Amino acid sequence: MERRNFLKSLAAAGMVASVASPSGLLSREAHAAGKVNIGEVKNVKVDVLTETSWFDNDILKKNMMDYGGAMTSQYAIPWDPKNAGGYAALITVTELDGKERKILLDSGWSNEWMDYIFQDKSNVASMLKSGEIEFMVLSHWHLDHYWGIESTLKHKPDITMYAPKTFYPEDMALLKEKGRLTAKDKSGEEVLLCKNDVPHTGKLILCGPEGEEGSGVHKLMPGVALRMFDVPILLRVRGENVLYFNVKDKGIVTVTGCCHPGILSLFSFARSNFEGYKPYGCYGGLHVSLFETWDPKFDDLIKGVKSFQIAKMGCNHCTGWIFAEKADAAGIPIVKGTDKFKTYTRYSTVNKGNNVFLTNGDSIVF
């Protein structure tokens, strides 16, 4: 950080010399900073509890369009409750001595869907009750990752929770104050958005980009670090927690909720800040063509991922099927899913059945 501030102060002076350099518009030099040793894990497994945050893209977009678009507060839109699902993953870390430890990533959106996921389609409910799941990491405060928090807290109200420090009052009301949040629809009628009858009583660790003791990360256990990226996100949300795993003999793996900062930015951070950086893989929503549309910048991403030489890419949720298909066709090592999603009561309308997503019920091991 000190180096960066120093560089900022030199910006004006260095500008002239910099312009005179023959490096072109975008040079490729790396900027190394003070590096952190986060340790190592033997392996990490991610179980896809649910990646279907909503079931119908068109309904979600219509809700957004009718109430103001991407910059509107998520608490001001009367979302169609029938379209709500949720995002959550169960992460199992095997330490170097073989001991397994579990983390819950996110708690979904609809309580009805999340109860079904936690109780009927997995053992998460019992693992929460028994304390087998040590803590929960909230990736960010978006509705589809957070509004289903009651489904977690009803089994373990005192669970330790890591969350971005960039919350709004509504977020905290839902977490701590038995919040019942509503929004008005066009007819003026109040629509229930989310509720939580089980206030959180455990330790809440609010994460910022400064990390622990200015290191830029929170070390959760040996080989596992959390980094909060303070980026502005659509629907008035800000900041995302990202999990980094350093898998012995393989390299860095990222696990994300939505990956709003961008997957290559995550690896770029690791390259600049972690000792012994080597890219290996990623899992999660990658926030690319989430509305199943395209943009030239997504082509940039495909080229960039190839140049970063990631060995395993497990993607779903807001990645977009189009991106996964095009990335797969371009030779990026997309880890394929199975047909287990068909055993669930609902699945996404954009699921093309070609398994480029890791969908509900699938797993990936790094």
Place this chain on the structure above:
Amino acid sequence: MSAQSVSETQQSFVKGFISFIIIFVIVLALWHVFMDANGILKFYTPMLGFSLVAVWLGSILLISNIFELSPFREEKMSSSGGLGLGLILTALSIIFMLIIVYGIFWNFIGRFGVAYFSPASIVASGGTGAEPFVARENASTAIIYIVTAFIWWTLVWDLGFGAWPWLDTSKGVRAWSKFCSISVLTVLTYAILFHPHVCQLFYPPQDKAGVSPWWAEFAGTGSAFLSLGLALCSLKWVVISDLLWDGYPWKWLGKRGQGNFIRGLVTLVGCLILGIISMVVLLKIMNIYWMEPFEGGQYTDAPYFRYLHAGEISGFIVLAAFILKTYFNNFPNLSVLGSSALIRTVIAFLGGGLFYAFYYSNLSVMLLGKVPGVAQPDDTPLVWTMLFLSVIIVHAQFFGGWPLKRSKS
């Protein structure tokens, strides 16, 4: 300078400052009504609002720069004040905006020619992702790009070519000829710099209608934000040389200050070169601040964001230049133009810096309903900047500075 003229100058500055504050408040009010995500109409989706503001600015320039307020010019010059004329011309510009967006693009060109200009045609074409929200955003993106080209050519033409080659014709002939010429150049510019991007907004990409972005290899991105950023960086020098340098150095190439072909060509190339240089400088500064961008990076790591941001910074400087010219008598007015021009330029850059600081401050989070932070993919300061510029031009050109007209220094 006599005591009387000093007093007049001071009064003029006070009036200018009051006018500026009032305009600033009006812009905030307009933002709240039309754009703010916590406001009333919430057009800032973001592309719909962006396209409406861009087309409004284009309409204002069409009336003021191309048609030279015709047929209302004589009335404007009268001493009766600018309220009536201002209201008429403002209403006209808004009507033009609505006709251009909803009539010409959405329901004429989009329905009978190029489908991607119309949300309805995109939806009707079916396929992945072709639903109303994205369709509207994509159609709006195309409109923004073509209007940007139009605005750029309008201002470049005015500064360089002026009334050439229709110097001895009637105002009507001149206006229509200029309009047609600028429109042709706009379409050509759009086709080469922006159309390839728009064709890639769909799945599968429309590669029979437009080539893949030809700049992708050297720019590190296929996004036309490269062209948008460059256009705005260049436009900054058009505005600076027009407003703050009194048309120099390009004016030296024309007799009696009139435009001609050589002057136009030199202005065009000169402003492009200055734009490229300033864009490279801004990119280098961003590299120092945010480190190097890389292909596939997102937010501040994205090459396309860096190009766009160079344009956004230029937008702030253009805004400051307009304010200096319109409300502060183009301070300072020294006997040597070079010295005045230099100081004005420094003021415009500093003013642009202040607007930058404002837009990314917590104050704007409160006043504009933004999410804190830089490089939010759904936010660009260009919309607020263009709205502000539009209101300033409306106030200066349509209302003649009403109600606080200032004496000329």
